[in-house]
Amino acid sequence: MKRVSLFQRSLLAVGTGLLIALAVSATLGYVYVLRPLAERSADDFSALLVLSARTWAELPPDTRPAFVEELQDAHALAVSTPVRPASVESIQAHPYLALLHESLHRRLQQEEDLRLSESPLGQFHVDLRVSEHWLRFSFTKQRITPRPNRALIGMAIATLSTAFLVAFLLARHVSAPVRALEASTHKLATVGASAEVPDSDIRELHNLGRAMQAMANEVAIQQQHQQVLLAGVSHDLRTPLSRMKMAIGMMEDDLPSTVRQRLESDIAEMDLLIGAQLTLSRAQQVEAAQPISIQTVLQEWVDAEQALSPIPIRLRMSADLGERAVASTALRRILGNLIQNATRYGATEVQVVVRKRQQRLFFAVRDNGPGIAPELRDAVFRPFYRIDASRQRATGGAGLGLAIARQLAETHGWRLRLVNRAKPGCAFWLCMD
Template identity: 35%
Template sequence: MTRLFRPLPKTIFGRVLLTLVLSFGAFAVTTVAAIVHYALIPVVQRSTEDLAALMELSAHTLVQLPPDIREEYRARLLDEYQLRLRTEDQPPQELRYYFFPYVTRLSQSLGERLRRPVRMTSNVIDNTRWFWVDIDTAQGTVWAGFPRNRINTKPMAGLLVISGAALWLLIVTSAVLARRMTLPLTRLSQAAEAVAKGRSPDPLPENGAREIASLARQFNRTSQQVRELLADRTVLLAGISHDLRTPLTRLRLALEMLPEQTAPALATRMEQDIEEMNQQIAQAVELGRTLGTGDRHDVELTRLIGEVVGNRPRLRWQPQGACVRAVNVMALRRILGNLLENALRYSAGMVEIRLDCTPDGGAIFVLDRGPGIPASERKAVFRPFYRLEGSRNRRTGGSGLGLAVARQLAVANGMEIRLGNRIGGGTVASVHLAQPEPTAEFTDDSGS
């Protein structure tokens, strides 16, 4: 079905502005129409009727005067009323039709007085436009004319000035009103987005309209409750970590004190279990910490990546020049470390690191040859303690917290992590240093 109307603007500001423009625009049009109909048209009608009567009376008076005083009469009419009379032996030359709203209404008034259709014509005399009409008298035709400056009106210029001023006032007033109405909502949206990213925004001003003030007050309370909840979660996890690590320490001591005849395989398996529990506790506490926004400093990414890679086996990193960007160094180190650990755990081959240094911030890519991540699971793997079936299970050492921590750090520090499939098999994990607009997931087309 064909759409008859364009869609409304997507923002509240746009919709409010459009509503105000349409409302005030309709009011302005109605006002102008009322002024024209009830004020200007009656004035113009009375003015044209008076001028039509003067032109007819002057023409009939001219032919009734003695010839010796006709020129004096014409001079007085021209001087006092800007009205020129010519007899049929001196008709105006080069007449043609010229549209002018006032003259159109004057033609109607003359037609009513002369009882015949009248169409005034025009010519230019000494760079001045004149309008003429022929009037039949008892002694022949008399041409009556007047100059354009006698009317001294500029309807089109006036219409343009009024329309321009009305349009300017309409847009400015509507924009100011719309901005005042939507600014509190914009602040609320920005604050809510900051809370969603793990930040603690400043309290919103609880003023303005009663509904807006109430909404800001409720948001401030909710934001405070969220901060308290996160702080309580951190304290709780820290307490659980402390309580769990105490018996784990005793188990490790007991393991060290086992008799020598204890089977080595059993002792080794118990040590691995204790170490795995320690790692899981550490990752859980790390997730519970305040992973907020950190300070950003200019850093040379090539050197930073080289430090993170270090001497780890199965990593392929080839620096390709300097790339300086403002980032939270500690957060980026932890993100890259988690992504590399993830890639090495689930891939038996080489893991590649690439840097794409672009003006909008750039991106760092970690490419592995593991089993890959199905498209339906790419959002779920960022949830805490979520693990894929198959190769990504507890036996491989994964606790399901690495990607969750990396994503929380990235969101809090203005970065974005994406997951995609690699041509030939494997996963491409990319860290975008400046969050771009949502696009299709990255797919490696290098063929490597």
């Protein structure tokens, strides 16, 4: 199902409502303001034309040129006596001329005494017959005022612009508190109850924010209890394990070698699980950031991992990393777990890549192993999850390495994700803002 944001939905709803309201207003304005105004203007213009034609007919011939000149100067009307009146009317595309034709027809009472036409040069002609004389009044489009079509188009453009602007501002105002609440929710998911949910003057959002803050506080308390319980149980279990190791050592001559090796292997595996549980519980504690030289420290870490790794580990870094305040212990543990995971499961080479883009640091651990299926990308970060449980004794580990890495990243506000490569293998990317 395609989901839309609250801003988009609010913009659509408010914009649609405003468009309907403004469209109704524009229609009413056209019907009750623009059209009556155009009809009044056409009626006044027709009165001027008829009066001018009758005045011209009543004037002595020697005074008519002066009258024609006065019409040209005062009203932008050119008067002439055509050889024959226009026979074709072309007023359909000009609503104002249609109104003018109706008004002239009412005044003249005779349809055969009236012709309206348009010349190829863009001039309009009104031919009137008065006292057996045909007079042609010519004028340009600029003489037509008002122009209902242009006014309507202008109103439509203004309506659309106003509707979009008002809808955008209203939708932004409505969705802003929700976006702030969403950002606070993400902070609650990463750093826990220490992130404050902003208060809102909207009652529903205020109640929702308070409920989320209370839930986050309760979850934080439960996590603290869980950490204390795990740490206590894991610590207490190591005491009987130590006694079991001592007992096996004392009974070395009384036990067959295969039984002794099996017991020692089981105890070592239990000790590994207990240690991993302790590490996972501590991974939820935020470490204070300290300024370090990224290039120097990473080179030291990779050299230390290389000393314990049976396969080559290659480090590639940007030249402009410089110093950065980071939780160095958490970062080293994340990269160490990723490198060990790559060397443990079939890789013959591991690459550690560090890049800087603006103020963000990107760490990548790449391998050329068998890779991980896309549907398992999230599952591999779950505690104790193993893609192939039969490999546990052959490869070692408790299935907590990636879970610890993800928990450390989320605790410190970083992002860790798995990306399959085009070549065989996979790449784990750690993004640090």
